[in-house]
Amino acid sequence: MPMSNNKDKPNKATTPYIGRFAPSPSGRLHFGSLISAVASFCDARAHLGKWLVRIEDLDPPREEAGASDAIIQSLEAHGFTWDDKIVYQSQRLDAYQDAFDQLSDSIYPCNCIRQRISSLGGRYDGHCRDQTPPNGSTIAWRVNTCQHPNLRADSETFTDIFLGQQQLNLDVAGDFIIKRKDTLFSYQLAVVVDDLFQGITHIIRGQDLLDSSYWQRYLYLLLSSNTAVSGTQLPVYGHTPLALGSDLHKLSKQTKAAPINNDLAVSNITAALRFLGHPPPKTLLMTLAKGHKKSLQQCTEILAWASDNWDRALIPKKSSVAPALADA
Numbered sequence: 001m002p003m004s005n006n007k008d009k010p011n012k013a014t015t016p017y018i019g020r021f022a023p024s025p026s027g028r029l030h031f032g033s034l035i036s037a038v039a040s041f042c043d044a045r046a047h048l049g050k051w052l053v054r055i056e057d058l059d060p061p062r063e064e065a066g067a068s069d070a071i072i073q074s075l076e077a078h079g080f081t082w083d084d085k086i087v088y089q090s091q092r093l094d095a096y097q098d099a100f101d102q103l104s105d106s107i108y109p110c111n112c113i114r115q116r117i118s119s120l121g122g123r124y125d126g127h128c129r130d131q132t133p134p135n136g137s138t139i140a141w142r143v144n145t146c147q148h149p150n151l152r153a154d155s156e157t158f159t160d161i162f163l164g165q166q167q168l169n170l171d172v173a174g175d176f177i178i179k180r181k182d183t184l185f186s187y188q189l190a191v192v193v194d195d196l197f198q199g200i201t202h203i204i205r206g207q208d209l210l211d212s213s214y215w216q217r218y219l220y221l222l223l224s225s226n227t228a229v230s231g232t233q234l235p236v237y238g239h240t241p242l243a244l245g246s247d248l249h250k251l252s253k254q255t256k257a258a259p260i261n262n263d264l265a266v267s268n269i270t271a272a273l274r275f276l277g278h279p280p281p282k283t284l285l286m287t288l289a290k291g292h293k294k295s296l297q298q299c300t301e302i303l304a305w306a307s308d309n310w311d312r313a314l315i316p317k318k319s320s321v322a323p324a325l326a327d328a
């Protein structure tokens, strides 16, 4: 039996909790994405919540063939179970179009070229807010984040579950794109439409998405006030440390981080939990190994132990180099 420590736990069932893991299939599951999966799963289970999986296959040019199925297989092999049908963003384009139409009073076309925006240091300066791009020019659509000062103020600060009080980073905050020049809806729009649609209450993910939270919160407030979804509350956010490569850059599918090996699921899950400040006790691992249980059963029991013993205060705030996995 997994070890459990239920004493002194508040009645967590009283707070509704729907969490999610939302990988983009730009590659297979690597150690960095496993950390997000483990953290979001354990936080949800520790709070007797639901945990959903959403495949963010919104950007075909950046996707790898077969990656969606491979991610799902890896999740299964590592002992994860989810509480509803998997949502695929590629099947939700009508919902993004509806949201885009609802936002028509708050967005404007922008035909600025990449070079101009990078010369601003990445933060868009609102250049196209008050002008109409010439007919026939290629345009992206941006949200005017200055239009509703109250929404802006509400999205500016929040308390991160793991990192504490957060303040809008003025270096990045600016009017953001919800429809790209190549006509694809942006990640920012889709993520918020789907978090609203799925009733997500808790967003646990990597710190690389911390800055996006401000835009997403702004959009969330804008969309929920437009659609008059009564009582809609912003989700709670928790950003986990990133697993870095030896070059100190975050492991990512774009930089071809090695996919995790499903045959080593037990050691992968153990390594992810260690990284998150929750090393499974040696006695548990030895008992599982001696019991000759199947790898999947061992993963399930390790995740159950972690959910029972989950303590948000133990999650490191700083990113660090990923451990060497057995064959990564």
Ligand code: GLU
Residues within 6 Å of the ligand: 021, 022, 023, 024, 056, 191, 204, 205, 209
């Ligand atoms: N699809 C995003 C990614 O893989 C994550 C989205 C999110 O968790 O908000 O980086």
Ligand code: ZN
Residues within 6 Å of the ligand: 109, 110, 111, 112, 126, 127, 128
């Ligand atoms: Zn512009």
